[in-house]
Amino acid sequence: MLDQLSLMAFVAAKTTRLRLVTSVMIVPYRNPVLTAKALATIDVLSKGRVTVGVGVGWMREEFEALGAPDFDRRGAVTDEYLRIFKTLWTESPASFAGRFYRFDALRCQPQPVQKPHPPIWVGGHSKPALRRAARLGDGWHPVGANPAVPLPPAELRALLDELYRLTEEHGRDPKSLAISYKAPVYDASQTRLGPGGERRPFSGAPRRSRTTSRPTRGWA
16 A cells, blocks of 8 residues: 555645545544645645545554554544644644644645635444534545445434534534545445345446435535
């Protein structure tokens, strides 16, 4: 696999209209100040085409190999790092004092072209991920066809309702959230999913893959 942010910068240079989305960037793997700087740089050079898809990670061994923050606190670290991104992208000089990271009077310029900052899409469909999207996200970016943690379309409505409820609890407008449901086909040869042998979502003939779900608020 190629490094994500290096690849994003390369694609930005080769295109003029394509939206550039990290899908997803594991936030605790990277220093938050350096990452904020890199993403701001790509946003400036691409003339405002960056969307930051984020996740907390799931493989303990990768955290250990990188010397990343403690695996069991990765959710809290991710939340704090996202706040650091926003602080550096919107304030100058910028200061931050958190549980895991702190700095004072930093100037991180140029700041992103997009205002107030590049949109942040929160990946995952666990309860903590929904809470993170409601508090800190500009969008929700679940993966629907991951065999390890599938999200069938039939279950999407209930999670959307929960996300909108949580968003309103935080005094935010649910309609402001972008909803990006990702359904990659990692292995086309696998047509069955789970112990019951049910068909993997988005596999099979088009007539079998159709859904009859009604449109949802904020769908993008």
